[in-house]
Amino acid sequence: MIDDFAKDCLHEELNDSRAALVWKLDGLCEYDIRRPLTVTGTNLLGLVKHRATGEARYLGEVFGRPFPEPLPRWQDADGSDHWVTAAETREQIVDFYRRACAHADATIRELPLDAPGHVPWWPRPHVKLFGVLVHVLQDTTRHAGHADILREGLDGRTGVLAEQERPADTAARAAHRAVVERAALAAIGAVPERR
Numbered sequence: 001m002i003d004d005f006a007k008d009c010l011h012e013e014l015n016d017s018r019a020a021l022v023w024k025l026d027g028l029c030e031y032d033i034r035r036p037l038t039v040t041g042t043n044l045l046g047l048v049k050h051r052a053t054g055e056a057r058y059l060g061e062v063f064g065r066p067f068p069e070p071l072p073r074w075q076d077a078d079g080s081d082h083w084v085t086a087a088e089t090r091e092q093i094v095d096f097y098r099r100a101c102a103h104a105d106a107t108i109r110e111l112p113l114d115a116p117g118h119v120p121w122w123p124r125p126h127v128k129l130f131g132v133l134v135h136v137l138q139d140t141t142r143h144a145g146h147a148d149i150l151r152e153g154l155d156g157r158t159g160v161l162a163e164q165e166r167p168a169d170t171a172a173r174a175a176h177r178a179v180v181e182r183a184a185l186a187a188i189g190a191v192p193e194r195r
Contacts, residue, residue, distance in 0.1 A: 003112065003113045003114075006113065006130070007108065007113055007130075007133070010133050010134065010137055011105070011108050011133070013137055013141075014133070014136065014137045014140060016160070016161070017137065017140040017141045017144045018051075018097075018101055018140060018144075019161060020144040020147070020148070020160050020161055021047065021048060021051060021140065021143060021144040021147050022048060022094060022097065023161060023162050024044055024144070024147040024148065024150070024151045025044055025045065025048070025090065025094070026162065027157075028044070028151075028154065028155075030090065032044070032154055033045040033090060034046075034083075034084055036083075037150045037153060037154070038150075041082065041083060042082065042146060042150065043082075043083060043084075043150070044147055044150055044151065045083075045084045045090060045093055046082045046083040046084055047082070047143045047146060047147050048093055048094060048097050049072070049081060049082070049083070049084055049088075049093050049096070049097075050081050050082050050143065051097060051100075051139070051140055051143055052093070052096045052097035052099075052100040052101075053071055053072055053081045053100070054136065054139060054140075055097070055100040055101055055103070055104040055136065055140075056071055056100040056103060056104070057071070058104075058119070058132050058135065058136050059103070059104030059107045059108065059132065059133070059136060060100075060103055060104065060107060062117040062118060062119050062127065062132060063107055063111060063115060063117040063129065063132075064117075065103070065106075065107050067100065067103055068103070069099070104136070107129075108129070108133065111129050112129065113128065113129050113130040113133070114128050114129065114130065115128065115129040116128060117129065117132055119132070148160075156168050156170070156173075
């Protein structure tokens with residue numbers, strides 16, 4: 001009974017994080033979803049591609065349920081699973097993510113939480129579905145957070161899901177940012193702190 005509850009809870013949280021990650025692409029042009037937004041080249045569509053590959057591997061091949069399509073190379077030295085070529089379309093990447101999630105969902109539904117798996121690239125490679133599900137949830141949530149920050153930097157839009165987004169009050173944001181900046185400067189003795 002508790003296993004079903006735990007699995008359903010983790011799966012629901014995973015679905016919310018998946019939706020948040022894909023939502024961060026909405027309304028952006030091709031350049032903005034692809035361009036490098038950090039020193040390491042992190043970009044929004046690349047995060048979706050990376051999570052698609054992760055879902056297919058962790059909740060597929062780790063449990064002897066290989067994804068039925070060829071997968072892109074993963075975590076190569078060139079980071080090829082973190083960016084998207086000009087030939088790959090937004091629709092292809094988002095569809096790949098949806099197919100990988102559907103494949104992962106079947107694994108989650110069909111296996112018990114104590115189902116054994118094998119992650120050869122981990123120091124302790126013998127795993128259970130519960131641990132891998134927690135890992136995938138954590139990684140997806142982490143990358144959805146990255147996407148949230150990248151999106152905020154592009155156009156100021158923030159939020160977890162589209163239905164929770166509120167119009168930005170740019171004046172209130174600027175005032176709050178000024179308070180935070182002043183506190184940072186006060187911490188190094190550059191200006192006296194005031195609120």
